[in-house]
Amino acid sequence: MSMDRYYLLGRSGLRVSPLALGTMNFGTGGYHAAYGKTEEEARPIFRRYLEAGGNLIDTADFYTAGESETILGRLIAEAGVRDRVVLTTKYTNSVDPGDPNAGGNGRKHLIRAVEASLRRLRTDHIDLFLLHTWDRITPVEEVLRTFDDLVRAGKIRHAGLSDVPSWYAARAQTYAEAHALEPMVSLQLPYSLVDREIEREHVPMGQALGLGVTAWSPLAGGFLTGKYRPTGQGLAGPGRLSGETPEWSEREWGILAAVESVAGKLGVPMAQVALNWVATQPGIASAIVGAGSAAQLDANLAALDFELPAELRAELDQASAEPPRSLYRMFTGGYQSLLVSPGVKVGDKPDGYSPAVRNWVEAEHSATS
Ligand SMILES: NC(=O)c1ccc[n+]([C@@H]2O[C@H](COP(=O)([O-])OP(=O)(O)OC[C@H]3O[C@@H](n4cnc5c(N)ncnc54)[C@H](OP(=O)(O)O)[C@@H]3O)[C@@H](O)[C@H]2O)c1
Structure with missing residues (x-):
C-alpha cells in the first residue's frame, strides 16, 4: 500500500487515497481554535499532501467556525486542483444558537448547510457529503430523501454518515436500497489502537453494506506518537493534548509501550506504526491524518512505505484487544x-x-x- 495507489470507497466508483488529509485544525476560530493553524501555516501541509499524491480531503462546516472550509476553498483554488481532489465536508452542528432549525440533521438545516459549505469552499459541488453526528431526532427517511435530491441536483456527488450508531446506518442503507435512493458510500468513525469499539458492529456492517470506513483520530489526537507522558497534572508533552486528563488507564499506556516496541524493531517512528496498523485493518478505506506541520505530515505519509510483519501486528493486536463481553x-x-x-x-x-x-x-x- 502506498500513496500512489487509490482504492474504491465503499460500493462506489470513487477512488480515494489510503491516507486522507484532516483539516479540523485549519483556521483559528471556534471550537478547535486552541490548536488551529493560520492559512500560512496550513498551506504547506495542504501542498505537501497533494505533492505526495493524496486526493481525499476532509473538513466540516463546524471546524474552526467555518474557517477550515474557507481556507480550504482558497487553497484548492490557488493550487488549481478542484477536479483532482475528493472534497468531503459534513453538517449537523448548529450555526446559530438562537435558531432551532440551524442545527441537527433535518432537511431545512441540511440544505442550508450544503449551500453555505459550497460558498465557503468556492465550488459548485461537494464530492462526499456526510451527516456529522446523529441528532437522535430526525427520521432517517428525511435525511436520505434530501441526500438523494442533492445528488440529483448536482450539489453533492456521494453521501455518507459519520458518528452514528450502527443500527442507524444499517437502517439508512437498507432504506436507500429498498426505495432506490442514493446509497451511502462511507462511514467516518473514530478508530485507532486505543479505540477499537467500531470493530464490533460498524466495520462488519460497512463491509456487508458497501460503506467504506474512514478512520478519524488514528493517532488518538497525537497520543500514539509517544510524545506525551502522564503527570499528576494530566498529560505532558509538546502538543494539543498537553495538560489534558483523558480517561486512560494501564491499558492505553500498555498499548503505547507495544507501539514503541514495534517501532523500535522496525526502526520507524511510533506514529507510522500506529497509522500503518489503522490503514491496513479490514474494512478501513482510509485513515484521516491530522498534522500540525508539513514535517509531521511528511513523517505520517511514510507510514505506508513498509509492511507490518504478521508477528508485530499480532503484538499490537494483543496489546489493544478488548475482549468481547x-x-x-x-x-x-x-x-x-x-x-x-x-x-x-x-x-x-x-x-x-x-x-x-x-x-x-x-x-x-x-x-x-
Ligand atoms: N467525524 C468526526 O467526528 C471527527 C472527529 C475528529 C476528527 N475528525 C477528522 O479527522 C481528522 C484527524 O483527526 P485528528 O487530528 O484527531 O487525528 P490524529 O491523527 O489522531 O491526530 C493528529 C494530531 O497528532 C499530532 N501529530 C500528528 N502527526 C504527528 C507526528 N508525526 N509527530 C508528532 N505529532 C504528530 C498533531 O497534533 P499537535 O499539533 O498537537 O502536535 C496532529 O494534529 C480531523 O482533521 C478531521 O478531519 C473527524
Whole structure:
C-alpha cells in the first residue's frame, strides 16, 4: 500500500487515497481554535499532501467556525486542483444558537448547510457529503430523501454518515436500497489502537453494506506518537493534548509501550506504526491524518512505505484487544463453534466468484482446535 495507489470507497466508483488529509485544525476560530493553524501555516501541509499524491480531503462546516472550509476553498483554488481532489465536508452542528432549525440533521438545516459549505469552499459541488453526528431526532427517511435530491441536483456527488450508531446506518442503507435512493458510500468513525469499539458492529456492517470506513483520530489526537507522558497534572508533552486528563488507564499506556516496541524493531517512528496498523485493518478505506506541520505530515505519509510483519501486528493486536463481553461473546469462538459442526468447512468462495463473506467459522475452529 502506498500513496500512489487509490482504492474504491465503499460500493462506489470513487477512488480515494489510503491516507486522507484532516483539516479540523485549519483556521483559528471556534471550537478547535486552541490548536488551529493560520492559512500560512496550513498551506504547506495542504501542498505537501497533494505533492505526495493524496486526493481525499476532509473538513466540516463546524471546524474552526467555518474557517477550515474557507481556507480550504482558497487553497484548492490557488493550487488549481478542484477536479483532482475528493472534497468531503459534513453538517449537523448548529450555526446559530438562537435558531432551532440551524442545527441537527433535518432537511431545512441540511440544505442550508450544503449551500453555505459550497460558498465557503468556492465550488459548485461537494464530492462526499456526510451527516456529522446523529441528532437522535430526525427520521432517517428525511435525511436520505434530501441526500438523494442533492445528488440529483448536482450539489453533492456521494453521501455518507459519520458518528452514528450502527443500527442507524444499517437502517439508512437498507432504506436507500429498498426505495432506490442514493446509497451511502462511507462511514467516518473514530478508530485507532486505543479505540477499537467500531470493530464490533460498524466495520462488519460497512463491509456487508458497501460503506467504506474512514478512520478519524488514528493517532488518538497525537497520543500514539509517544510524545506525551502522564503527570499528576494530566498529560505532558509538546502538543494539543498537553495538560489534558483523558480517561486512560494501564491499558492505553500498555498499548503505547507495544507501539514503541514495534517501532523500535522496525526502526520507524511510533506514529507510522500506529497509522500503518489503522490503514491496513479490514474494512478501513482510509485513515484521516491530522498534522500540525508539513514535517509531521511528511513523517505520517511514510507510514505506508513498509509492511507490518504478521508477528508485530499480532503484538499490537494483543496489546489493544478488548475482549468481547456479554452479548458479543456469543459471536466468538466458544459459542460459535456450537453452531456448525467442526467437520463442516464453511468459508469464502474463490475470488471473482462472489463477494467475499467472512470466514469466521473456519477461523474460529482453527483457533480453538
Ligand atoms: N467525524 C468526526 O467526528 C471527527 C472527529 C475528529 C476528527 N475528525 C477528522 O479527522 C481528522 C484527524 O483527526 P485528528 O487530528 O484527531 O487525528 P490524529 O491523527 O489522531 O491526530 C493528529 C494530531 O497528532 C499530532 N501529530 C500528528 N502527526 C504527528 C507526528 N508525526 N509527530 C508528532 N505529532 C504528530 C498533531 O497534533 P499537535 O499539533 O498537537 O502536535 C496532529 O494534529 C480531523 O482533521 C478531521 O478531519 C473527524
